[in-house]
Amino acid sequence: MDTLRIWGRANSVNVQKVLWCCTELGFAFERIDAGLHFGQVDTPEYRAMNPNGRVPTLVDGDVVLWESNAIIRYLALKHIEQAPDGAGGRLYPVGAAPRARVERWLDWTLATLQPAERDLFWGMVRVPPEKRDMAAITASAKASGAAWSVLDGHLAHGRPFVEGDHLTLADIVLGGYARRWYGVEVADRPDLPRLRAWYDRVAERPGFQRYVAPPLT
Incomplete structure (x- = not known):
């Protein structure tokens, strides 16, 4: 190609x-x-x-x-x-049900997580400290924590990745936003141990380390 x-x-x-x-x-x-x-x-x-x-x-x-x-x-x-033998299907699994389970997290990120975290990320990373709207940042942090609690609960089933034993597109999409969540200062950050363990796992991927892990700017 x-x-x-x-x-x-x-x-x-x-x-x-x-x-x-x-x-x-x-x-x-x-x-x-x-x-x-x-x-x-x-x-x-x-x-x-x-x-x-x-x-x-x-x-x-x-x-x-x-x-x-x-x-x-x-x-x-x-x-x-x-890869017609199916070897290429791990990121985006073949089959209506497995693929839909991945798809829902892509939609959820756009509809729920991204709007919740926007003021937190922009306020803490892209706005000078003297111009920050702390009320908006605090509200965004609370909404973000509630959203991440959903994923933490989902991970309670013991899966190492969001939708099973292998990394999928769901992990890639969510991993970028988790980098923001753990990369900014958050007052009263909720204790979400399963989320943290998942994040540490995806953060080991070479693609994450090279393109997602660098300092937030």
């Missing part, structure tokens, strides 16, 4: 999940800085690829995709196609 081109800044959680996914699947890629202070996303050329003007954008030959969760699904499916 030709080298993939991925547009997006390295400190974007949505770009990180794509880079981590590529690493798990063994896909070669070139990343091109775009977004925030790198600009480019408002140029006519970029908007022709991604009319939203956001990152990431994937270019794979004639295939151009935006929305990070769609991109990682595409990559996993492409890998499965290249």
